[in-house]
Amino acid sequence: MVEVYLNEKFIGTVDDPFSFVDDVKDLRRKGALSDDINVHIDHATQEVHVFCDEGRARRPLLVVKQGKLILTEKHLQQLRDGELTWIDLVRQGVIEYLDAGEEENALVAYQPQDLTVDHTHMEITPGSISGVASALVPFGNYNQSSRLIIGSKNQKQSLGFYAANFHLRLDMDANILHYPQLPLVKTKIHDITDYEQHPSGQNMVVAVMCYDGYNMEDGVILSKGSVQRGLARSTYFNPVKAEELRYSGGLIDEVSVPDAEVKGFRGEQDYRFLEADGIVSPESQVGEGDVVIGRTSPPRFLSSMDEYNLSTSTRRESSISLKHGEHGIADFVIISENEEGNKLVQVRLREERIPEIGDKFTSRHGQKGVTGILINQADLPFSASGIVPDLIFTPHGVSSRMTVSHLMELIGGKVAALAGRYVDGTLFEAENTDDVRAELLTMGFREDGVENFYDGRTGKRMLAKIYVGNMYYLRLRHMVANKMQSRARGPIQLLTRQPTEGKAKEGGLRLGEMEKDTFIAHGASLLLKERFDSDRVVVPICEKSGLLGYFDARSNKLISPVYGEDSTMSYVEMSYAFKLLLDELLSLGLYPKIELEDKY
Amino acid sequence: MKSEHQSLIESYEGKLPLLVLEEIKEALPASVSKEKVKRILDETLASYTAAKINPGECVGLVSAESIGEPGTQMTLNTFHFAGVSEMNVTTGLPRIIEIFDAQKTIKTPMMEVYFKKEANTIEKVKAFAMELKETHFGDFASSFSLNIFEQTLSVEFNMSLLADHKMNTKDLLKALKFKSKGFTAEATTNSIVFTQKGKPEEIKDLYALKEKVRVTRVKGIKGVKQVLPVKRGEEYVVLTSGTNLNEVLMLPEVDTSRTICNDINEVYAVLGIEAARQSIINEVYKVIEAQGLNIDIRHIMLVADIMCVSGVLKGVTRYGVVSEKASVLARASFETPVRHLINAALEGEVDALTSVVENVMINQPVPLGTGLPGLITKLK
Numbered sequence: 017m018v019e020v021y022l023n024e025k026f027i028g029t030v031d032d033p034f035s036f037v038d039d040v041k042d043l044r045r046k047g048a049l050s051d052d053i054n055v056h057i058d059h060a061t062q063e064v065h066v067f068c069d070e071g072r073a074r075r076p077l078l079v080v081k082q083g084k085l086i087l088t089e090k091h092l093q094q095l096r097d098g099e100l101t102w103i104d105l106v107r108q109g110v111i112e113y114l115d116a117g118e119e120e121n122a123l124v125a126y127q128p129q130d131l132t133v134d135h136t137h138m139e140i141t142p143g144s145i146s147g148v149a150s151a152l153v154p155f156g157n158y159n160q161s162s163r164l165i166i167g168s169k170n171q172k173q174s175l176g177f178y179a180a181n182f183h184l185r186l187d188m189d190a191n192i193l194h195y196p197q198l199p200l201v202k203t204k205i206h207d208i209t210d211y212e213q214h215p216s217g218q219n220m221v222v223a224v225m226c227y228d229g230y231n232m233e234d235g236v237i238l239s240k241g242s243v244q245r246g247l248a249r250s251t252y253f254n255p256v257k258a259e260e261l262r263y264s265g266g267l268i269d270e271v272s273v274p275d276a277e278v279k280g281f282r283g284e285q286d287y288r289f290l291e292a293d294g295i296v297s298p299e300s301q302v303g304e305g306d307v308v309i310g311r312t313s314p315p316r317f318l319s320s321m322d323e324y325n326l327s328t329s330t331r332r333e334s335s336i337s338l339k340h341g342e343h344g345i346a347d348f349v350i351i352s353e354n355e356e357g358n359k360l361v362q363v364r365l366r367e368e369r370i371p372e373i374g375d376k377f378t379s380r381h382g383q384k385g386v387t388g389i390l391i392n393q394a395d396l397p398f399s400a401s402g403i404v405p406d407l408i409f410t411p412h413g414v415s416s417r418m419t420v421s422h423l424m425e426l427i428g429g430k431v432a433a434l435a436g437r438y439v440d441g442t443l444f445e446a447e448n449t450d451d452v453r454a455e456l457l458t459m460g461f462r463e464d465g466v467e468n469f470y471d472g473r474t475g476k477r478m479l480a481k482i483y484v485g486n487m488y489y490l491r492l493r494h495m496v497a498n499k500m501q502s503r504a505r506g507p508i509q510l511l512t513r514q515p516t517e518g519k520a521k522e523g524g525l526r527l528g529e530m531e532k533d534t535f536i537a538h539g540a541s542l543l544l545k546e547r548f549d550s551d552r553v554v555v556p557i558c559e560k561s562g563l564l565g566y567f568d569a570r571s572n573k574l575i576s577p578v579y580g581e582d583s584t585m586s587y588v589e590m591s592y593a594f595k596l597l598l599d600e601l602l603s604l605g606l607y608p609k610i611e612l613e614d615k616y
Numbered sequence: 617m618k619s620e621h622q623s624l625i626e627s628y629e630g631k632l633p634l635l636v637l638e639e640i641k642e643a644l645p646a647s648v649s650k651e652k653v654k655r656i657l658d659e660t661l662a663s664y665t666a667a668k669i670n671p672g673e674c675v676g677l678v679s680a681e682s683i684g685e686p687g688t689q690m691t692l693n694t695f696h697f698a699g700v701s702e703m704n705v706t707t708g709l710p711r712i713i714e715i716f717d718a719q720k721t722i723k724t725p726m727m728e729v730y731f732k733k734e735a736n737t738i739e740k741v742k743a744f745a746m747e748l749k750e751t752h753f754g755d756f757a758s759s760f761s762l763n764i765f766e767q768t769l770s771v772e773f774n775m776s777l778l779a780d781h782k783m784n785t786k787d788l789l790k791a792l793k794f795k796s797k798g799f800t801a802e803a804t805t806n807s808i809v810f811t812q813k814g815k816p817e818e819i820k821d822l823y824a825l826k827e828k829v830r831v832t833r834v835k836g837i838k839g840v841k842q843v844l845p846v847k848r849g850e851e852y853v854v855l856t857s858g859t860n861l862n863e864v865l866m867l868p869e870v871d872t873s874r875t876i877c878n879d880i881n882e883v884y885a886v887l888g889i890e891a892a893r894q895s896i897i898n899e900v901y902k903v904i905e906a907q908g909l910n911i912d913i914r915h916i917m918l919v920a921d922i923m924c925v926s927g928v929l930k931g932v933t934r935y936g937v938v939s940e941k942a943s944v945l946a947r948a949s950f951e952t953p954v955r956h957l958i959n960a961a962l963e964g965e966v967d968a969l970t971s972v973v974e975n976v977m978i979n980q981p982v983p984l985g986t987g988l989p990g991l992i993t994k995l996k
Contacts, residue, residue, distance in 0.1 A: 532976060533677055533680070533681060534681075536674055536677050536972060536982060536984060536985075537674060537677050537678050537681060538985065539672060539673065539674065539984055539985015539986055539987075539988075540985060540986060541981045541982045541983075541984055541985045541986045541987025541988070542981050542986050542987060543986075544976070544981075544982065545979060545980065545981045545982075545987075548976065548979050549979065551979075552979060589979070589980075590978045590979055590980075591977070591978060591979035593977070594977055594978045594979065597977075601957065601961075604954075604957070604958070606957060606958065606961040607961065611966070
């Protein structure tokens with residue numbers, strides 16, 4: 017006697033769990049029970065579990081009986097003719113969905129030739145062990161699993177054609193690739209997901225070689241000629257927003273060109289791009305600090321006097337201008353209302369992004385690289401037939417990462433380009449690479465994919481033959497233009513007087529604990545002090561009490577907090593952070609007494 | 617050795633360490649002129665001076681960096697010798713932390729027991745290993761049976777196991793040091809029967825007896841959980857898991873000069889601070905070598921010195937080495953700052969600002985390297 021649970025609730029017992037489970041499955045396959053029902057025996061606890069609740073992850077499998085598929089050639093023919101659909105197969109019990117529990121009782125074969133009497137199911141395709149994103153990696157089954165994961169993650173960051181209505185949208189950080197292409201080496205998933213409707217990369221001629229070391233340590237070299245012809249060129253869109261906020265007393269922000277009387281008025285020059293409505297004129301080139309949306313706000317604190325005098329002169333300027341490092345062309349203006357009914361003005365900025373040194377590229381195999389240099393077409397190596405690579409990839413990236421699929425795509429792409437067809441690289445079902453190589457041989461190339469190359473600078477033939485072919489390369493959204501920053505002086509934090517942190521705040525690069533240690537290890541004591549001078553202060557200290565004093569400008573005297581004028585005060589240099597610590601100790605009720613002595 | 621050479625070498629005492637002079641003496645050829653000896657000594661002195669650390673060199677920080685940098689690589693690749701020959705030992709970063717923190721209980725305490733020459737045969741070592749292992753009464757028993765009506769507890773034994781240990785039931789009873797507090801015990805060839813003398817209601821005492829007897833040590837050394845005799849070169853060594861250095865060293869067969877234990881605190885307690893220092897160096901170096909890293913042993917020596925310099929073993933923690941720091945600010949900058957500051961205020965501590973951390977905090981030149989020397993001019 018075995019206990020039966022429905023959705024984890026005890027409902028009764030059965031004498032023969034095996035026939036019970038088989039009966040439920042049979043009824044389900046016949047259609048007498050809903051196909052949402054799953055049943056399994058938990059062998060560890062000797063319980064039967066029936067599930068029909070929502071939220072279970074289930075996957076479809078082909079049903080196998082006595083070592084034979086229920087799916088027949090007749091079914092397939094009917095599918096081709098459109099007489100049957102997927103749901104018909106499910107209803108007929110040819111395909112069924114298993115949940116995690118029922119999967120534990122099933123023995124699933126990968127291929128028809130593996131089937132035995134013990135098997136209960138077969139995969140619809142062996143590739144179904146992977147998700148959609150990793151199935152986009154061609155020849156993925158030849159890779160180390162970690163590289164497959166990296167490869168599919170990289171694809172999510174690639175620039176492409178993310179939405180057909182992009183010119184009407186106001187997405188943050190949106191990128192559009194100018195000339196997207198369909199990959200020459202594709203998988204069945206590319207067809208199923210309509211990849212040609214939203215491709216996200218370009219087929220490039222890739223040579224696996226070195227060139228003066230500009231592609232060492234995961235670098236790539238781009239052909240300047242190709243880039244000038246539009247290779248991997250993209251446009252970056254970023255919106256700027258302003259809202260007309262409502263305040264108490266019926267006061268409201270106003271989007272307009274601020275008057276000269278407005279508090280905090282910047283000057284005519286700063287508003288030069290604004291049209292009469294206070295919004296930037298489309299297609300104007302704006303840069304750092306330029307006002308994009310002019311706006312004025314009511315005064316912050318209303319005193320009794322001001323209530324009688326609500327003229328524009330008391331209004332504050334609150335325009336939206338471009339932050340540090342931002343620039344672009346005003347592309348598109350939308351004036352609308354938000355949920356609260358406030359007027360909302362949005363301006364989309366557009367900027368053309370031509371690949372430059374520091375931009376990130378990747379193949380679909382987790383082989384990412386950063387552009388090390390752009391080389392003139394004339395100086396690039398060329399093949400005997402005059403082919404010049406668009407991108408040069410380093411061979412050292414392959415050996416340790418073992419991305420065999422990267423090398424296979426290269427040769428697959430070469431065949432695809434020469435034969436004028438797509439090469440199939442579907443997971444577990446890819447074209448045989450031996451056949452692909454044989455095809456390459458028939459087209460007059462070496463079957464191993466290498467070719468004689470000549471140095472573009474000297475014209476001499478290179479001693480080694482170069483592995484060259486076509487690969488689908490993706491431009492990733494990490495571009496130097498968004499990240500580059502430097503500072504010599506700039507804003508500081510109010511509390512500690514140390515430089516601010518982060519690019520948005522024009523911050524400094526922190527010389528941290530470990531960096532400090534390196535200075536000390538070198539004995540560069542005075543240099544270290546200089547590096548930490550960013551929050552240097554010179555404060556007067558009372559020699560009697562050892563506390564911080566202050567300078568009284570009225571009497572032109574230094575004042576001790578304890579003894580007033582009756583003390584000797586000395587100026588001491590320290591970091592503001594330490595001065596803050598002393599103050600905080602005072603607030604703890606501790607008395608940090610500084611004992612001064614002569615420096616020499 | 618000619619006496620003139622002897623006196624020449626002696627004149628270098630104080631300039632060169634005795635060990636180096638001794639080495640020169642031994643390596644000196646039989647016939648060598650005095651000038652050559654002088655040259656040898658001068659060359660040695662020159663390279664010795666060149667090898668000395670300069671004043672103001674911050675050796676501690678260089679050591680910290682030299683150990684810390686390879687340490688970052690260590691985290692990722694900890695090797696596991698899954699069941700291979702020797703016993704499972706903590707290695708890698710966890711072990712390093714264990715040693716430098718001078719943790720009282722370590723994860724895998726171990727001993728390497730060496731033997732004197734006369735005791736070093738495979739039979740003797742095997743027998744000795746058996747003697748060493750802590751064995752409980754219950755380990756020999758094949759069954760315990762309680763008779764409630766007769767108020768007896770009879771224990772049957774695995775006789776072959778007993779024979780392996782060259783014991784019989786009488787020995788067992790003796791080793792039990794059984795005190796007949798309300799019980800009598802009787803040994804037959806393959807069993808021991810305990811009989812309760814008291815009233816039948818006190819039957820639970822019999823249960824208590826059973827549980828107590830089961831875990832009573834009858835043989836071996838306390839704490840030695842597992843033994844493994846292995847061959848090291850020509851001789852046999854017994855590796856143990858679980859330690860009891862004190863008692864093992866008292867056994868007559870054991871070579872006391874080489875037998876060691878990997879628990880630093882135990883080494884310190886049994887053999888003293890100098891042994892603990894050497895033990896720290898050996899144990900850390902063992903880990904570093906096993907990881908295939910290359911750290912100069914002097915860096916580890918420095919850390920070991922710091923841990924042992926007070927004469928008491930101190931870990932590199934806020935309770936150990938760090939609490940010894942003279943500066944309040946330096947202590948406060950390492951864990952629990954408020955506590956240090958408040959205690960310092962209570963005691964009216966004075967921070968002389970003589971070390972590195974404090975001077976970085978107040979933005980003054982650190983007294984090291986270029987910040988160390990000062991210039992003094994004579995006023996005219």
